[in-house]
Amino acid sequence: MNDYQRFIRRQSEIKQRAKTPNHMYGYCRIIGCGKPARAGTNDGLDKKYCRSHYEHFQRHGSVVKGSYTARDVNPYRHAALEWLLANTDDVWVTDAIGRVRGLYQRSGRNIEAFRLRGLSPSDRAKAAWARLRHHGIDPLLVIASWVAIELVVKDDPQPVLTSEFKQVQGAKLIHKMASGTHKKWDIQNSTSAMTRTTELHVYPRPRGRVLRHIGRQLAETSELLVDHRIGDISTFVQKRFNEQGRPSRPWPKGWSARRRKDD
Incomplete structure (x- = not known):
């Protein structure tokens, strides 16, 4: 039996196990959830969580806590950018900028969102960068x-402190900055001189292992900055909130995360 035959046999065995309910796992581990774990149905092999809690975990990085809203995060993004702009000569800020640019340079060619199907999660993460x-x-x-995200979690009275949750939250933020592909073209009518405009808007779904890859890489870009300057940044942010209130915009005036080039 060669490697390919072993792979097909293993794949067939896993599919059969996933379709066979195991009644030892009749309940989801989340308190108050009466649904069976996926291993207790014909829907998968997860021995801990039901389908809905598993999907919640894939999208948000936690089985119970949802993602932070723009109202939660925007004041911190605004104030954090103000601190970064005032400290662009700081060695740790310079290091973080260089790491982000390194990710940009290593990410390869730009791939339209409608061509991502079939790529591995790591390749999809590269495409996002x-x-x-x-x-x-x-x-x-x-x-x-x-x-x-670091500051929001720090100030959250009921935080989820796992690295995975923070990485997923950070990945969702930057994924929204340039998430989709947008195209527009005119089509000539074959029976008249009239033309009609056709538009295409495709957005890749932010979930699963793709978010984990993006979040891990994002955390690595700023890990030294956070280690050495998070205290100073937190003090600046709280002083800014006390003196000027919490801004609702994610960025200071004149800044935008959607400065798009022509496709």
């Missing part, structure tokens, strides 16, 4: 997003 580069997203905006 390539879109950010293609649309001219300033590295400071990327760094400010991660710093904002």
